[in-house]
Amino acid sequence: MSDDYRQMWKDLGLDLDAHDALLGVLGQGYQQVFLSQQDRPEGMAYFDFVMSEVHGLRIKELLDEKAAGRKIVGSYCVFVPEEIVLAANATLVGLCSGADFATEDVEKLLQRNTCALIKSSFGFKIGKVCPYLESADMIVGENTCDGKKKAYETLGTLVDNLYVMDLPQVKSENGNALLKAEYRRFKAAVEILTGVAVTTESLKLAIRTVNAKRAAIHRLSLLRKADPAPISGLDALLANQVFFYDNPARFTDSVNKICDELEKPIAAKQGVFPEKTPRILVSGCPQAVPNWKLPMIVETAGAVIVGEESCVGERGTRNLTDASGQTVDEMLDAIVDRYFKVDCAIFTPNPDRLAHIQQMVTDYNADGVIHYGLQFCQPYLMESIPVEKVLEEKNIPCLRIETDYSMEDVGQLTTRVEAFVEQLR
């Protein structure tokens, strides 16, 4: 990244030395994991550029938006409705949480047995290495799991712009009513932040913008049905990760360009892995940048990932929002209906997720499922056992992985994944 950004990072209050170290590791990791792949779609060059500028150009864009009077809202979860943020003239960005940082200091604030994702979000704050967090005018927490909801109480002592959204635990009438009330409360809070009232026109446009982004990434997903796979799981995951950071319209165009490009090799039965390569569906916890450990291991072991049943994947993106409402209220209800369908493991019971995993196995012609669980993520780890059970009953091989962001278990994971892939051949 350019030296021009150093002053920008300094102005944001980043710890430049620590940030340099982070970018060094990130760049090296990206080189090893992504750029070493063969026969990548040309359109991935855009994402390579985005990643090379993830703390540079994109941050500069956000700061330019701020200078022009727009507000930035940071989020840790797919339950934060981007439609509302956009409609009130703000930009939504995902916040950094895919790598260990400042762990020793984090564990003074969070108990040791907290999942890596939550620890990471604290590490990036305490270590002063997340320019997104430092650029944000509002940081949105949400009461999903126990770990996050209790962690936000402490995060609120580290930042002065935390907004916490309550969420239901049950998909009941009361649960729906809670989400309705909370999304309206959130709309009011964003309107106060920006000074811009959400209108019928702005909300309709925002819904269409976000729907277009989702439709594009869904189009990419559908292309992965092809055998041989036209794109690696790593590259597809990257697109799903950039979904949370990029300018929505530009992201939509870039993904659609890749899709256009892929149609030709798919028709010609060409792919990035040989035909009959074992096809894997990854299901479970979100994999945030730069958490590429599992897909790297899987695709190095001679399998290809054909889908992500994950927040960073179809769980987060698959459903569109009905844009046909004639009033703000009608569209807000449509937004609630859309997000209420998200089948996160925080819901009890959560049968939709079991059904969706099986549907994805069928749709993407997967040979097996790897359940990706972050250590100490109780909702997904607990749900992994019934997931495995239901898949076994359908004779779909399933491997349950429990890991964190460290590299210590790479050898052990590789052995387990290789054995699993062998079983699928």
Next chain:
Amino acid sequence: MSDDYRQMWKDLGLDLDAHDALLGVLGQGYQQVFLSQQDRPEGMAYFDFVMSEVHGLRIKELLDEKAAGRKIVGSYCVFVPEEIVLAANATLVGLCSGADFATEDVEKLLQRNTCALIKSSFGFKIGKVCPYLESADMIVGENTCDGKKKAYETLGTLVDNLYVMDLPQVKSENGNALLKAEYRRFKAAVEILTGVAVTTESLKLAIRTVNAKRAAIHRLSLLRKADPAPISGLDALLANQVFFYDNPARFTDSVNKICDELEKPIAAKQGVFPEKTPRILVSGCPQAVPNWKLPMIVETAGAVIVGEESCVGERGTRNLTDASGQTVDEMLDAIVDRYFKVDCAIFTPNPDRLAHIQQMVTDYNADGVIHYGLQFCQPYLMESIPVEKVLEEKNIPCLRIETDYSMEDVGQLTTRVEAFVEQLR
């Protein structure tokens, strides 16, 4: 226990050999932990009897009630309103969850990193050693922590009479509305179970019955303000544990008798520990029968426990329900108001608990606080760090313990507790 009970246990479907082994360990533990204490109140003989008959006479009583047409409702949590259960002509009992059992089989259903309390509840079911569970006509789960709410999904595959109650995570208007709706739904479910409609009279009587039980245990708590302490923390904890099992009226009488008895030695400045013995408040996770590990260590280390800020303790019992309502609806609202005050760590934020801990330190003249956290109990472990922080700011020594039900860490815990007690002298 009498041989007469063997047929009863067999009829309940218990595994007699495993149950014998459990009772053997329980009896031995009780002997070592409780009966070895000096100068116990005479009134504790009642609780010794209750414990000696905990799987015997009390179960026979419940079965006699069932034979007479009454229903038994089993619960794992202080959020299940006993008032409603009693008013619909049923009996509420706490379900076994204080010891490891059948752990290997449990871990096939629950992920390894689940807290001991949840694992224990499954172990007692799978191992067929809990006569309360097997006697219950309805088992009530509740969406408190992630661990429990997801575990109930699996428990529902092991029993055919599970009822799950949703709970709020935030003490907001919406949270209150959810609890109101859920307690009304629960009332309807219990009425269907018993065939008995809750009436103004039955609900008023039930509120008074439960209030009397709470008032009695609160009276015992207040007596523990005395120095020297008139009753050991172990004995007081036992009374708090039996609170969940015993016939309410008999329990109330028995606790009041102990209180009557204690007034004389208190006036005479006599106690079960020497004056100036370091006084400890235990705060945190519930300690269910027979989980007596920590208080045994503390009171063997030369300190006395003067209060429990716990579900099995003041968090569960301190607030009474307003019985002045003139209609079922008014009284149901009063019940909601009462339970909504429970300051469980599942709520976010949860400032009432921080205030209550400090209030208890003052009220009971405690020299220090031991925060008791069950390993993998995210809500209490996460809250333990701000608890420690706020106590340190007030110069109140605090020791954070993280443990489970095994005896493996007794040596290590003893060392830490002894050092902490030494610091308080």
